[in-house]
Amino acid sequence: MxxxxxxxxxxxxxxxxxxxxxxxxxxxxxxxxxxxxxxxxxxxxxxGPPPSEASATAKSDAVAEAESDKISAKFGICGEGPRSTCVVDGDTIWLHGTKIRIADINTPEVSNPGCAAEANLGHDATRRLANLLNEAPFSVLTIDRDEDQYGRKLRIISRSGRSLGAVLVAEGLAEEWNGVRRNWC
Incomplete structure (x- = not known):
């Protein structure tokens, strides 16, 4: 007990x-x-602010998401006829049948250039973009808007967390997109 x-x-x-x-x-x-x-x-x-509040934040979010570059394709320069995977100019591509406008840059025009200097620089930007896309796998990242007024998908293309558009800017073949087209002449 x-x-x-x-x-x-x-x-x-x-x-x-x-x-x-x-x-x-x-x-x-x-x-x-x-x-x-x-x-x-x-x-x-x-x-920081939510991604929808500023395109700059969308860019940094896009770069942060780019840790897994998985898209690989063989790009040529677009010609006449149907387009599937090719480079139109320095800031527009076709990827597997989808037309994409690279959202973070503006490059000289090749279809309606204002002068010979713009045409030459535009062709240089076009060839360089094709080379960059063919070098290694890359990522295609969304931004705060899905499409532009022409129905092109607005995307940032990056590799290893760096925008390929920024590469073109650093090489003098493009400018950062600020909403206004530059006179390249």
Whole structure:
């Protein structure tokens, strides 16, 4: 019998007093609320605006997503007739039957150039883009808008997290797209 009494007294000794089992204390609730507020603040203020708020954020999101370059195709320069996978000019391609406008750049025109210098630079940009696309697998990333006014898909093309459009800009064959076409003459 003394064993049972000892066993019961051990059980009773581990139970919390009834007054502390009745609910959460105010200090615990405030501490919990403070933790949630702190986590929310870190995510909201340090995480930046949502991707739909700015195209610059869409570009950085696109580059961050580019960790898996999986698209590979053989590109030539587009000619007359049906188009499947080819380069139209320095900022427009066909990929497996889909017409894509490279959203982060503008290049000189090849179809209606304003002068011979623009035509030459446009052809250089076209050939360079074909070479870049043929070098290795790449990613095609969406931006905040799906299509332009001509029905072309607006995308950023990147490899290893770097925009191929940025490569063309660095080489002097394109400019960053700012919503206005430049006079290349």
């Amino acid at each position: 003394s064993r049972d009494t000892t066993s019961r007294s051990n059980v009773v000794a581990f139970r919390a007093p009834p007054s502390k089992q009745s609910g959460l204390s105010a200090s615990f609730i405030f501490a919990l609320a403070g933790c949630f507020l702190g986590v929310f603040s870190v995510i909201f203020f340090w995480g």
